Amino acid sequence: MVEEAQLLGILKEYFGYDSFRPLQKKIVDAVFAGKDNLVIMPTGGGKSICYQLPAVLLPGVTLVVSPLIALMKDQVDGLTANGIPAAFLNSTQTETEQQEIFSKLQTNELKLLYVAPESLQYIDAVFSSGNISLIAVDEAHCISSWGHDFRPAYTQLGYLKNRFPSTPMIALTATADKATRKDICEQLNIPYAKKHIASFDRKNLSLEVRPGTKKFGQILSFLNQRPNESGIIYCLSRKNTEDLAVKLQNAGFNAAAYHAGIAHNERTSIQENFINDKTEIICATIAFGMGIDKSNVRWVIHYNLPKNLEGYYQEIGRAGRDGLPSSTLLFHSYADVVQLQKFAGNSGNAEVQLAKLDRMKQYSEALSCRRKILLSYFGELISEDCGNCDVCMNPPEFFDGTVIAQKALSTIYRLKGQEPVSVVIDVLRGSQNAVILEKGYQHVKTYGIANDISWRDWQQYIIQLINLGYVEIAFHDQNKLQLTAIAKNVLFENEKVRLADVNLAEVQKEVVEKEQKAAPDNLFERLRKLRLELAKEEEIPAYLIFNDAALKEMEKARPMTDDEFMQINGVGRQKMQNYGYRFIKEIIAFSKEKREKKKTSKGNTHKVTLELYKEGLGVEEISKKRGLATTTIYSHLAKLYDSGEDIDLHKFVSKADIEAVQKARVELDNPDALKPYYEHFQEAIDYWTIRLALTILDKES
Template identity: 55%
Template sequence: MITTDTTTTLLKKHFGFDSFRPNQEAIINDLLSGKDLLAIMPTGGGKSLCFQLPALMLSGTAIVISPLIALMKDQVDALHANGIPAAFYNSSQSIDTQNEVLQNLREQNIKLLYVAPESLNFLLPHLNENNVSLFAIDEAHCISAWGHDFRPAYTQLGKLKKQFPNIPVAAFTATADVATQDDIVKQLHIPKAQKHLASFDRKNLYLEVRPGTNRLPQILRFLRNRKEESGIIYCLSRRSTETLAEKLVANGFQAQAYHAGLDTEERSRIQEDFVNDRTPIIVATIAFGMGIDKSNVRWVIHYNMPKNIEGYYQEIGRSGRDSLPAQTLLFYSFADVVKLRQFIEESPNREFQLAKLERMQQFAEALSCRRVALLNYFGEHISEDCGNCDNCKTPPQFFDGTVLTQKVCSAVYRLSENEPVGMLVDVLRGSKNAQLYEKGYQNIKTYGTAKDIPWLDLQQYIIQMVNQGILEIRFHEKGRLLLTPLAKKILFEGRKVKLASLQTKEKPALKERVEKPETFGLFEKLRQLRREISIEENVAAYIVFSDASLKDMEKLLPETEEEFLQVSGVGEAKNEKYRKRFLEAIKAHIKSVLEEEALKKPKIPTQQISYELFEKGMSVAEIALQRNLKEDTIYGHLQKMHQAGKPIDLRAFINQQEIALVKKAKGELQQDEESLKPIFEHLKEEVPYWKIRMGLYLEGS
């Protein structure tokens, strides 16, 4: 029987995490139960783990459909680094390599097999319901014509459910509005799919929009104290990427241009330089970035406005995937809007794409919290300002817009939520156009109730209401406006609304949000060690460890194997491969710091601080809470102080029976080495490390 304990044990063993992120466990349980599902999870939300962990637990091989061939090696390398057998199958491989992969599939030697949608037909004859555990479809929005990145090759995936009716199909994407979500389920023939909609809120991303004038000087100022940080600048055209990259290099920055016009070998080299931290800045078209699991991208700049919010959200989502603070900056100009409209004129679903561009423009021009506007676009209705965007940091002047909002919401209701912004404005202003009269709208109660407000101003106020999540636009239904749950609170529960005054002075440019550059400390030394290992193993640097793991090492300063295993992202495979080198680097750093401190002034040892708090009557739990340390560490401090001769009754923490149990386990194992892990496992993980350590000390004293 599969239990929560089983999944969390595998989570720690293979991925190095102690607990699941939101939605992960529910998705995993659905897949283990054989259910189809659609999971909408933000970039960096851990969606890969949702199919990788069930793949380990189910018999057979999980087939993962992934759109970009160039990224499959990195994905498989990352699995190998975590001790998971995996492979990929695509057109870039030789016939011999493909045959070797198929042989491993037949012999069930791999748990995950990545395949491009274009190569799926060649793989299907080798698949059956006995050797496949599940189908995971990554970037599932590519199957929908409503999506922002439609790919015809994805449309064939609908046959998977027909051919393998008993195998669960799991669709994953980071960007899909309501229309796209419904279309994905329809195209994949999984009508009963469980829907898991994680929050789209990436709280660590700072959102900022600036006027698109003097962009280069602004970018140079932005980058001045970020030379060691990884970042991406998105441009509309190939030529722009090359021109801007050249200007950055001329100003002393390491940057490369990336676009679809480069040959495959050159694109792969540039991408590898970025992933491996050799090139910190990439200036790219939107061809760059999909599926790259580089966790330490610290910023994303949009040199030009994207054509829709889905694309914008996906691109900014490539920063801060390690959950550390990251900055996003969008330059907005009407010239970009004109250029994008020209591009869209040629597209088959022109009207729909133009509506999405207009919504993107409204986001760029928003005067209220940008995060509220962004989340409401994806159907996540929130109303509290985030405090982490430019509009929250430097808000415009507001007025009480409750009465006006009530008039607008009432009109939307009386129009049966069936009309777009233009008609709504005409009704509220009492216009006398023919279409309005044909529909009889001159007879509704709200006709002409806002006739004193200029047409364009009223339109802008309504857009603010959309951005605040009071109204919703259904682009795929001719742009009609709907009331959200928040609108109903305003109409019936007296909820107040603030609208930004349109006659405001241009807000001042924000000062650069730059923290002081890090000193050459432990984190930088760990980064250098990571880079050395990545070169030795020919894998991306983030596959060795993420920045978040290195930051955790810097914070915890592990000295032993047990402490190293407490670092976020350290599982069994990485512990065995990398523990010795990283612990040596940490030990050397601590030694150099202590020597440096010794030259300056005596420093109170950390165990001395814990002992003094203990002497004041604080419990171990209270000391751990105050010092932001684990209780295990505090027990270690007290043991060290006892060794130093302080009168501490350690037997208050461990009884004679437990000491005997530890002694017996050591004897049965006939163990002389220092590692406590064998004893911990021998005692069925029921006795904590600190008690084992203390028991051995007291038994020997």
């Protein structure tokens, strides 16, 4: 065993740290003891040091299997900069370059050699020399078909342990659930590896999820609040990365696209520009970022829903590696789910991948602390809400769901954790289908204990119990529901459980009483009052009409037509038909009152905007100074321009956009409305650019 003082000396000398992070010392000691290890440590948690530090002190070379050329280059560059002799072998090198590396290996000049799994066959000379002191398998989840990033080439790595049985092996990954961890050890032939699992809690990352409508406008707003910060936008398709990068460039942002279809040299250049802060924003497919140690990524946006929580967690982990507060934003839509279902259906283990996608969808629609959901997915259970996610910061209405939780947990317990969610619900509701009767579940004590709750509501409650960490899904075992360690607190220690959004009289009463106390002194309160009136008329809970988030969005957007009202998140066709007229009428009445007040108190609001424009202020500055939305200022400028004032709208609309709108005007069936243009351009041009372009075209014609 190496003395701690010597280890700390190496740590400081080569890596610049005065002390180890949690688990690092324990792992390093296990390596020097000749043991195999499985290391599960979040992105930025310091996995690399667990094999790089031992490599400095071990007599031979440490062989590192790594999946990406970009990752290898980044690691080797970092090691070389730290004074540690390292190299990588891959298909991009010339034969002369490879021979030079082989020569260095023969003379023991290298401490670490990085190699892709596909290239192992080319380094038989290294194996024959017998001077391999340690084998590290990085991104080890790639070996498992249960994992989120399965790579067939990794499955051949099991022979390494057979060939070097006495050489310690260390497998490392940032994300692996229970099934994946077990699979990694079995496939690498290290079934008795010591497991080191670090906390997955990245407290500095804020978590936010939004519906995927008007995404580009939301992204612009997000970025305008974070000027000059580095970030990554992950997209599902190559086309999305390119289109988004162009739109951001046109909006004045320093952005670039990155995907596997771009030539290798150009990809390398894009990556290095990002690492070196020459490019601020990368619009990328998931291939980007793995293993890149850029500490000052301040935000990560998912333009599309990821296919599973492992991938999502790993990708958001690329933000805030320096420990400073960083933001994550995820957009989700039904279209993404449909596309990902097709991908999963064509995979080798479709059932598992579809179940994991379903779990991802549940996360995006969750009504409980998102961090709790993420951590419980990886087997880490916390009792307190995080306070740093959108659900915690804008919590829904809750009720005491302890009895409901006890019924569900008791049923899972009595079914011995051997059934999926559908069977659990059927037992709770007393169903008499073939599965229940064949297995004799009609004799289970909790059979029919909760037939007063609908199947759909039960599904939502159980999803919440999974999200809260009381239940887990055994993806590797036919998606069976099983209790976690903290479920006993609810079953036997009377721990209270709060559930959200349930159609019970008590909740209706609670919501009604709360809303009665609110004074209608702004539009939000007036809409809440209207919602309460409708709820009483229909004898349903108020939140079933529209939730507070929808009302907040109405307050902000002020929709005054059916089309505009349909753009509000939470407004479907049926709700539009049932309630649209009453809400639009209220919004129009409120807006009219506000206009009258402004006329008497401020004079002509357009003239105020005109004076500020003449002073040289930009739209954002006028918006901030007047306390009005930028869309309102654009509206003022359009009307002022139309009425003959000296306004240069060309400052706000590019020539290309005007030409595109002009061309679309000829092609569209309904060229007098904005929405057809917006759909025609597939969100590439926002509403106000279209509006200004049409104003210019009308004036000039």
